[in-house]
Each structure stands twice: as structure tokens, then as C-alpha cells.
Amino acid sequence: MIIRMEDAVGSGAGQAVTFSLTDGDTVHILHPEQIVAYRGPSSGRSDRLMNVKGIYRKKKLIRADITGPSQFTAALPVGFSMHEIQLEGEQDMLYDFRHVFFYTQHVTMQTRILKIKNMLVTRDAVKMKFSGKGSIGILTQGPVCKVKLHPTEPLYVDAGSIIAYPEAAKLDLTVYGNHLASQHMNYHWKLTGDGYVLFQAGRQNQRLVNELNDEGIIKRFLREAIPFGGVFIK
Structure with missing residues (x-):
């Protein structure tokens, strides 16, 4: 084939x-x-x-x-x-x-x-x-990454990005980091064990593209507040 x-x-x-x-x-x-x-x-x-x-x-x-x-x-x-x-x-x-x-x-x-x-x-x-x-x-969505698991040191992977993991691996749904970090992230799989985990690295791209293409509140305000702002501020 x-x-x-x-x-x-x-x-x-x-x-x-x-x-x-x-x-x-x-x-x-x-x-x-x-x-x-x-x-x-x-x-x-x-x-x-x-x-x-x-x-x-x-x-x-x-x-x-x-x-x-x-x-x-x-x-x-x-x-x-x-x-x-x-x-x-x-x-x-x-x-x-x-x-x-x-x-x-x-x-x-x-x-x-x-x-x-x-x-x-x-x-x-x-x-x-x-x-x-x-x-x-x-x-x-995006490239496929392959990372080896460790028996005691956890690997955190976005729950929506994971593709495959060993059947014997230990998984827990969680977030990590300080209070602010944990408030603004998706749930992650916390994985430990032997073998490899596969995950896709492009799932979050669209959100970043939307942010990069967003004009932003400040730019829109300056364009409207400054005379001829629509001409000079693109």
C-alpha cells in the first residue's frame, strides 16, 4: 500500500x-x-x-x-x-x-x-x-511529538492534545503552576510510567492566530480619538 x-x-x-x-x-x-x-x-x-x-x-x-x-x-x-x-x-x-x-x-x-x-x-x-x-x-492538528515518560517525574500534556499513551501509564487530570497559571489553562493529563506518549502540537495555534490578528482595544481607541487616526494608525 x-x-x-x-x-x-x-x-x-x-x-x-x-x-x-x-x-x-x-x-x-x-x-x-x-x-x-x-x-x-x-x-x-x-x-x-x-x-x-x-x-x-x-x-x-x-x-x-x-x-x-x-x-x-x-x-x-x-x-x-x-x-x-x-x-x-x-x-x-x-x-x-x-x-x-x-x-x-x-x-x-x-x-x-x-x-x-x-x-x-x-x-x-x-x-x-x-x-x-x-x-x-x-x-x-500540527506536528506529532513523541516524549518518553518517567516513572516518578510527571509529564503534563494538554488533555485535548494527547494522541496516545501506554495502557499501563498512570494518568490524573489536573492543572499545574501557581494560582494564576492554573486559572487560565485547560485541564492537563499528568502522566508517569514507562514508554512514550504522543501528542499534537498545533491544537492551540488558532487561538494565538486570533490574538495576533486582533487589533486590540488601545489601537482602536487611538484611531478614533486622534484626528486622522484612521489614516496614520493601521
């Missing part, structure tokens, strides 16, 4: 990804509504309902199984890119179900239900555990 990212045209445009499958390849797409073009036999695509435990069990989640030889293109949401992760044998990583875009043949998927208190804060109920030999595709 060959995966090719298509170049985005124009600022603010979303990305697209093209999958080229050879005879014997199979890929499972968890967001089949994003497929915009397909070339191959009609029988090469078979959609089915997923059996997912937990809060998602009431939703009709559909998975598209596509076999080769075929080629198809899927659109990605604006601001998102896809990161492919190679799996080798048994894995102990738990992934955010909402961000999993695809997984290949010979990769098995199991669900893990979070604790109730964590569900209420993160609005996330299910994590996915993958094992086997193949690859999975994760939708991310």
Missing part, C-alpha cells in the same frame, strides 16, 4: 490523501464519508457497522473495508493532517478513537473504557488499543 499526501492549494484549504492498494491489500477507513474518489471494482468496497462498546454503542458508526487493486482519495478537515504510525507486534498504546482515520489488515482493534470522572472532564469515553503488524493513520 502506498499513501500520498496531496498538496493543499491556497491558504485555509484542507488536505487530501490518496491510497494506492495492490492485490491482497486491505485498509479499514473509520471515516468513510471523507472518501471523495474511488477507482477499482465496485466489489472492492464493503461498508459495515462497527461494534464499539461504551458511549459510542448508540451511534451507527460505519467502517469502510477497501481491498486492492484499487485507488481512492479521502479529504481531510481544514487544519488537520494525517500521521501514519507503523505497528510491530504487540503494542500497549491507547489511542483517541475520534482521531483514528484508518488501520490496515493484520491489525486488531480493542476498546478500552475510561473512568467516569475522566469522561466528564474530557468528554471522551473510549480509547482504542491496536496490536499486530501494519499501520494506523491518526488525524492531527
